[in-house]
Amino acid sequence: MKYVIYILAIFFSISGIAQNNVLFEKGNKLYNQGKYLEAIEVYKQILDSDNHSAELYFNLGNAYYKLNGVAPSIYYYEKALQLDPNDKDILNNLAFAKNMTIDAIDTVPEAWTTKLINNIANYMTFDGWAKTAIVFVICFVLLFIFYDFAYTSVKKRVAFIGSMASLVFIIGSLVLAFHKFNLEKSDRPAIVFAQESKVKAEPNLRSEEAFMLHEGTKVQVLDTINNWKKIKLSDGKTGWIPSADIKTL
Template sequence: MRFWIFLLFVSLIQVAVGQDESSAFAKANSSYTAENYQEAIDSYESILQSGQHSAELYYNLGNSYYKMNQVGPAIYNYEKALQMEPSNDDFQNNLKFAQQLRVDSVEEVQSNPFNEFVTGIFTSLSVDNWAYLSIILALLTVLFFILYHYAATAGKKRLMFVISMIFLLATIFAIVAASYSQQLMDDNQQAIVYSAETITKSEPRASAESSFSIHEGTKVTILEEYENWAKIKVANGSESWMPLSDLKKL
């Protein structure tokens, strides 16, 4: 009896918290609609600080920063939204609009077309979505294998077996895709430049020789970290060091 009372108490708390979060999100949206963009930003950021994350939340926050002409935060939040929903056209289009406000126009180094194709497939879904998909496919594999076991005729057995094998292969592919996507994220820690302008250095110290300037909103890959410095790589292949405080990791 105590267990069920405790379970009911926890459920009521979760419902109350969910309603508060929904109310906070609605309030932030109302501020955005009323063109009170700073108020909307404060509200969205408050929701994030509470531990709640969603693609729509990052997208709306990106829109708010975009309206305030804050290029770095706008691009950062659009990128975060795309990490959760990589194929969302609205996220992609708004990111392109925000990128047009950047000072830096970086031409990307040409990569292997086959690698781009494979990477595009594996990153078409987020890591979490690949994981969810693998679970669903695994359950379907088990279901059709059970149906194969209880099928009354040889023809139905063959059909159920073939379908279960197809779902098994699809499950393996989804697991591999999730693993590969996670590995890409781990090996390619990316960040957005938040400072208006940073003069990068050849070594991780302020007195080192200057390399090149980089501006707010530029996306970089962090290759290495040393104390308060990050060795970064720009899309055109240039590498240098800059303060970690001028970056925000994705």
């Protein structure tokens, strides 16, 4: 009975993949025919089956871009970028889509030390840094054992230096792993979908207006209270925006 369940699960999985491939090709055909709304509907059928890929999000972004959909095109390009951060086509099209936005927001420059550490931490995932630390732990143990059994002073010196270097790399890998974890935890991006949204100083309608945002602007979500979200812009400004006006990535 257990094997029958496994076989059925594999069968339905393969069937689902085949169906999604058919839908993806259908969506591409509609897109090439200039039927962008129809293509979007087909692409979203694939999303409804919990099938996600950079290619699917990229094509959705392209379709919305053709329809001058500022917010959704940027949203889906950003989703594609999350799955494939180094894809040049996604980066280029995202830049074109951002040119359609109204808000011109400066970016607070990072200190070179912070930028360097963040770049190193982003080189791998949290799991990647954790696995790297484990590898260096194994190296440390092996070198320590080698040091204990080495008979010549030269071999002992080499083993000692190697074990100390491994210890340094263990500590460095763990520090970068937790730094990467904190970066991912604090990174809660969202896209403004409202054509125009008044950002308030406090989470209520009676509060004074802090500033105005328009569709397509990317923000960071800091907190949530009832139907309000506290956001932060790249220039450091903060405020409260109605939850319905943004869509989190």
